[in-house]
Amino acid sequence: xxxxxxxxxxxxxxxxxxxxxxxALAQAAADGGADxxxxxxxxxxxxxxxxxxxxxxxxxxxxxxxxxFPGPVGIVAGAESPATPAEMEALAAMGIDFFxxxxxxxxxxxxxxxxxxxxxxxxxxxxxxxxxxxxxxGVDLIEAAIIPHEGYGQPLTVGDMAAYRExxxxxxxxxxxxxxxxxxxxxxxxITGECGIEGLMIGAIVTGKTAQSxxxxxxxxxxxxxxxx
Numbered sequence: 001x002x003x004x005x006x007x008x009x010x011x012x013x014x015x016x017x018x019x020x021x022x023x024a025l026a027q028a029a030a031d032g033g034a035d036x037x038x039x040x041x042x043x044x045x046x047x048x049x050x051x052x053x054x055x056x057x058x059x060x061x062x063x064x065x066x067x068x069f070p071g072p073v074g075i076v077a078g079a080e081s082p083a084t085p086a087e088m089e090a091l092a093a094m095g096i097d098f099f100x101x102x103x104x105x106x107x108x109x110x111x112x113x114x115x116x117x118x119x120x121x122x123x124x125x126x127x128x129x130x131x132x133x134x135x136x137x138g139v140d141l142i143e144a145a146i147i148p149h150e151g152y153g154q155p156l157t158v159g160d161m162a163a164y165r166e167x168x169x170x171x172x173x174x175x176x177x178x179x180x181x182x183x184x185x186x187x188x189x190x191i192t193g194e195c196g197i198e199g200l201m202i203g204a205i206v207t208g209k210t211a212q213s214x215x216x217x218x219x220x221x222x223x224x225x226x227x228x229x
Contacts (some may be wrong), residue, residue: 002096002117003072004142008174008199012192012225015176016218017203018207019050028211030069032218034149037069038100038201041087042078050204052076055087066095074098074119082107092116100143103130117141119176121190124148128170135171141199142173147180153205156181161195168196175199179206189228200225 007013015036016029026037039062040052043057052058061065066073075091077083077099083091091099092115099110100119103126111118122136123145134142149161160181167175177183177191183206193199200221207217 002140003211004036004074005117005174007072008141008176012188012228013176013199014218014225015199015201016064016207017178017216019204019207019209020216021052021058021061021065023061023068024211025209025214026065026068028215030071031220033222034069034214034218035071036199037071037073038076039065039073040076041083042083043076044079050209055083055090059090062096063094072097074100074117076100077110079105080109085109088113088116098141100141102145104135106110106166111137119143121145122167129165131171131173135173139173142167142171142175144175144177144197145180150183152180153182156183156187156190161190164191164195164197176201179203182206185217185224188221188224191226195229 013035015038016034017038018025029037041055041058043052050058073096075096096116098117100118100121102121102123106120107147117140119141120139122145124146126146131142144164146163164177175197177197188200191200202221207214
């Protein structure tokens with residue numbers, strides 16, 4: 001069993017999606033109490049406005065991040081330009097625990113990879129039947145990245161909560177919710193409690209991009225999740 005699945009099964013999990021593959025930011029997330037990290041390669045990241053290069057370009061920092069962070073580390077393994085088979089083999093050998101791509105961007109050959117858990121991100125145009133199909137195909141983890149781009153940074157709505165709850169009630173697969181909406185720390189228990197979601201993944205929209213802001217935000221979200229039990 002992958003480390004992230006084991007962690008999600010133990011209780012509400014806080015994941016920090018780094019806005020850059022920067023070891024100092026990974027250390028800040030660790031100091032704030034993050035349970036899991038997510039890094040990136042081959043992505044133009046809409047939420048943070050940051051470019052992530054190939055594995056060759058990012059390797060040195062990724063290795064330092066893996067050394068700095070004590071918990072599971074996953075990776076967004078590309079977007080329009082997915083990681084290559086050689087890159088995926090190298091990532092598994094480096095100790096990356098899981099990989100994550102959007103449903104429409106994950107090449108079919110990645111489904112057969114061993115050594116890392118498979119996470120698939122549902123998009124805003126998803127259907128609940130796609131979530132069911134992913135479970136039947138054997139996906140390990142679903143990321144509910146279902147907010148349209150124009151909704152990024154806007155307040156959490158009851159409609160969002162209903163959509164997250166529907167996913168939870170429909171599939172027996174761990175689900176994580178990213179902060180595409182500006183989910184506040186005090187709203188974190190709504191995601192993991194009322195909606196039943198196993199993991200909250202915070203990123204630049206709510207944490208900022210500096211080591212200081214990330215450590216502070218991670219600590220606030222972690223305290224809110226711990227207080228809610």
